[in-house]
Amino acid sequence: MKIAVVGDSAVTLADINTFRSLSGLPANTPTVVTVPGTGTAAHNGDEGEADLDLEWAGAVAKGANITYVVAGSTSQSGAFDALQFAIDQNIAPVISNSFGLCESDIGTSNAKVVQQWAQQANVQGQSITSATGDAGAADCDGDASTPPIVAKKGLSVDVPAAVPEVTGVGGTEFDGDGPGSVTGTTPNTDAGATQFWSGTTGAADAVSSALSYIPEKAWNDGAAGQPISSGGGGTSNIFGKPSWQSGPGVPADGVRDVPDISLNASPNHDGYLVCTKGSCVVGFRNSAAGNFTVFGGTSAGAPTFAGIIAIANQALQTSGLGSVNPTLYAIAVANSGAFHDIQKGNIIVPCAQGTPNCPATSPFQFGFSTTARYDLATGLGSVDANALINAWMSFTPSPDFALGSFSATTTSGQQTSTTVSVDPIAGFTGTVDLTCTPPATGSITCSLNPASVSVNGSTATATLTIGTASAAVHSPGEFLWLSAGGGMFAAIFVLPLSARKRRAGFLGSLLALIIAAGFAGCGGGSGGSGGGGSSHGTAAGNYNLTITGTSGGSLSHTATVRLKVN
Secondary structure, X not given: OEEEEEEOOOOOHHHHHHHHHHOOOOOOOOEEEEOOOOXXXXXXXXXXXXXXXXXXXXXXXXXXXXXEEEOXXXXXXXXXXXXXXXXXXXXXOEEEEOEEEEHHHHOHHHHHHHHHHHHHHHHOOOEEEEEOOOXXXXXXXXXXXXXXXXXXXXXEOEEOOOOOOOEEEEEEEEOOOOOOOEEEEOOEEEEOOOXXXXXXXXXXXXXXXXXXXXXXXXXXOOOOOOOOOXXXXXXXXXXXXXXXXXXXXXXXXXXXXXXXXXXXXXXXXXXXXXXXXXXXXXXXXXXXXXXXXXXXXXXHHHXXXXXXXXXXXXXXXXXXXXXXXXXXXXXXXXXXOOEEOOOOOEOOEEEOOOOOOOOOOOOOEEOOEOOOOOEOOOEOOXXXXXXXXXXXXXXXXXXXXXXXXXXXXXXXXXXXXXXXXXXXXXXXXXXXXXXXXXXXXXXXXXXXXXXXXXXEOOOEEEEEEEEOOOOOOOOOOOOOOOOOOOOEEEEXXXXXXXXXXXXXXXXXXOEEEEEEXXXXXXXXXXXXXXXXXXXXXXXXXXXXXXXXXXXXOOEEEEEEEEEEEO
């Protein structure tokens, strides 16, 4: 088993070794690889994040060989440099990432670049887990250097977690496991048994054990006048709904929804003990009568789930699973008990009146609540690792493909273009025929070029061109179509980026230089059609276009492209 953890701070390996010793884990020191050309990694404010990720990925997959891929102090893009290097060098079949930026901060072009990395990773058999953020439904507010008390930037989700080829990990917290009686003086305390926890003697708060599954709710530690502290989730403004994201509870919204799954995240209730910067002096405490170092956030879930995927790789005797999302959603539909359906709590956060998405009347808040099966607060729910892996072992995926798309924006009377991707699943190869169906209203037309793509071991793409009508100038069918082939892209970062860690964090900026490379697809035509004609043009609003992909007469999938007309 191998796991790559990405970061941008130097670590002290003695901390990781101490954590493993105190946790009863076998000695297993991570390997450190610095991204070439980025200088020497320095100890900085992200060191605790790195320690959390390394220690808990290794605690779950206790025998895994863990490589810490770190960007040095002269890196222009921080943890994003480390992520790209871990993919380019195919360092491990599982990658854990706890850094990110909200969609509007990273921008559409850069988000597409990150998706292309993830697509490359999936083709190589690499699975990527990524934290969804700690600012509830207001991820952009989480990009601030100091967590805000109220949201001011509107609904938003996180990249890379929102990338369809990445598994976005949200947050839960235990619910209903009240404390037992504690006697004695720290560190020599005794704790009585409760319904869910065993009783222990001597530093019981460090070594007591759970007796059974503990009920959960969506993680939201926010309180009036306190900083926002909640699991990230919501709908993407960049990525369309992938064809595999379906099932009970999944919104028919035409866009990528996150999270995919959730795991414990509350530092206040069920946090993660960590050894960092020499903090574990007397056991896990920083002194004989001192405190524990406890972390939380969705960045704790990303390495935890990475460890679970590594165990799945071992159980399935595979060198790598690639994107696990299609399988997760397929298993969830079978209702195998692999997921704990979270039906309590929310990721609703307070917002400043007059800011984006904030209601005009009290209560001034927005976000999402849990529901039966999938929801935008906790995704498919938390994971029963044993049940999930057992279900995985009995699940035999057939060669297939998945459709992916990006959202698009234009103005009435104008046209725009976006990319449709065809990703292979379980070794699929073949030709996929693509068609586009515009909405029945709005005088919208669409075409795909090429109309057929060849999938052979890597993602294939086609360009979707969308036209809208202007009553004053045009009628349906009069648009001059752009000559557009498919697109393969390479990215060269030319301005600094500092991805925000999803435990604390800070904001940076990213600019990618997109270099178009030729795309050789089968066929030179375009597949598409026009919407209903109208002399009134295309009104401002949101529209859904349907992309259909078929192969061999037996495989057919659809994906939705969300079009916003201003």
